[in-house]
Amino acid sequence: MGDPQPTIDQPVRLEIDPNGEMTGGSRRYDKLLGDLEGLYRDEDAYRALLAERGADALMYYVYDQRYQEGPGALIVGTSTLLPGTVGDEYAMTRGHLHAISDRAELYYCLSGHGVMLLDTIDGRSEAVELTPGAAVNVPGEWIHRSVNVGDEPFVTLFSYAADAGQDYGIIADAGGMRTRIVTDGDGWKQVPNPTHVGYARER
Numbered sequence: 001m002g003d004p005q006p007t008i009d010q011p012v013r014l015e016i017d018p019n020g021e022m023t024g025g026s027r028r029y030d031k032l033l034g035d036l037e038g039l040y041r042d043e044d045a046y047r048a049l050l051a052e053r054g055a056d057a058l059m060y061y062v063y064d065q066r067y068q069e070g071p072g073a074l075i076v077g078t079s080t081l082l083p084g085t086v087g088d089e090y091a092m093t094r095g096h097l098h099a100i101s102d103r104a105e106l107y108y109c110l111s112g113h114g115v116m117l118l119d120t121i122d123g124r125s126e127a128v129e130l131t132p133g134a135a136v137n138v139p140g141e142w143i144h145r146s147v148n149v150g151d152e153p154f155v156t157l158f159s160y161a162a163d164a165g166q167d168y169g170i171i172a173d174a175g176g177m178r179t180r181i182v183t184d185g186d187g188w189k190q191v192p193n194p195t196h197v198g199y200a201r202e203r
């Protein structure tokens with residue numbers, strides 16, 4: 001009686017387009033304007049956009065491919081974040097800490113112009129600007145979100161451990177991340193977020 005035989009998955013070929021289309025993946029999911037209640041600071045601007053474009057307006061979408069949920073497997077996919085602002089804030093993903101918080105993630109920019117916004121529980125914040133060909137290796141323990149600061153879709157290729165999971169509550173409970181990425185007229189800037197009350201473990 002030896003150890004049980006591991007499941008050996010078959011390699012998968014993925015076709016990944018700079019505009020974010022991916023074939024060979026396992027699934028696609030869409031985030032709509034109506035899903036993003038509470039994300040943006042300017043609630044009046046959010047309500048106005050909702051009235052104008054409807055709850056079904058597409059904000060971002062993700063393709064991914066995974067073999068299994070085990071700790072040794074990778075999830076690979078693309079994220080396409082459509083451009084725009086809500087109030088003075090640029091379009092962004094909800095953001096998360098991995099549920100298994102030490103899990104890292106690679107993001108490689110395929111097209112567009114964005115910022116990876118990053119916070120740690122222990123008080124550090126970073127904003128890493130991404131243009132095609134630039135990547136960020138996000139270490140474990142960093143809360144992360146993508147922000148589109150350009151006029152075109154911001155598309156990244158990502159990869160992370162299949163067992164990582166996502167904790168969204170950590171940002172919601174803190175009143176947002178420590179900083180926000182806003183327009184200053186002709187570009188982006190990072191400003192303190194006045195609604196941020198600290199992450200649970202630092203309160």
Ligand SMILES: O=P(O)(O)OC[C@H]1O[C@H](O)[C@H](O)[C@@H](O)[C@@H]1O
Nearest residue numbers: 062078079093094095096158166
């Ligand atoms: O999950 P959100 O914060 O809404 O961001 C959307 C997606 O962004 C990235 O591409 C991650 O790798 C995905 O796992 C994540 O789901």
Ligand SMILES: [Fe+2]
Nearest residue numbers: 098105144160
């Ligand atoms: Fe992630």
